[in-house]
Amino acid sequence: MIHYNREKNKYVRTIKMITVHEIQTSAPQIFKTNLQEKVYRTLEDLRIPFERVDTDEVITMEDCTRINEKLNMKMVKTLFLCNRQQTEFYLFITCGDKPFRSKDFSNALAVSRVSFAPAELMETMLGTKVGAATVFSSLLDCDNKVQIVFDNDVLTEEYYGCSDGTTTGYMKIRTEDIVRKFLNYAKHKPTVIEV
Incomplete structure (x- = not known):
């Protein structure tokens, strides 16, 4: 958020303090979306452990x-x-602090230039709204219309942090469990690129 600070006589940027609740290791008692319910049922079926937090x-x-x-x-x-x-649709998973450059992504995959897909397609194809895009949407992509693409740097991390399909639920899972167990179950073979 940007506001004018009279004491400093200039515009300053402040970061909104998000409330983050205590860590849980079980699914929420009430699900907010069909995708969120499917995520937790799948993790339970695959016996993939996770930690999660509810947030603003x-x-x-x-x-x-x-x-x-x-x-x-x-x-x-x-x-x-x-x-x-x-x-052609892509779910690109990269490091949170890394800037996205369409040209680099397109060159790494040898595809024509890409841009952000419209919000309405995100809702219909991924079952999420803006801010909640997640690898778990592959559960809804039964026809494999969306190609899962990982930045290689993500795969070097022990843990994978992501949305549970909502903008108020976030998870920590072993990266290996996402790539080897979950995506195999979802029948999506990821592509790995260096950008």
Whole structure:
């Protein structure tokens, strides 16, 4: 948030303090979306352990700072991308602090230039709203219309931090469990790129 500070006689940027509740190791008692319910049922079926926190609504990577501290990990940045014709779709998972450059992504995959997919497609294809894009949306992509693409740097981290499909629930899971167990179950073979 940007506001004018009269004492300093200039505009200053402040980071909104997000409330982050205590760490849980079980699913929420009430699910907010169909995807969120499917996420926790799948993790239970696959016996994938996790830690999670409930939060105020979180939209930006800056909002994730307190979540990272609470769960002692780094939240990934998950971007829903498409080509100009909206016929090719990508879920790009990169480090939270790494800037996204469409040209670098497109060159690494040898595809035409991509941009952010429209919010309405995010809701219909991924089952999430802006700020909640997650690898777990692959559970809804039964026709494999969305290609999962990992920045190699994400795979070097022991833990994977991400949304549970909502903007108020965030998780910490072993990266290996996401890549080897979960994505295998979701029938999505990820592509790994260096950007």
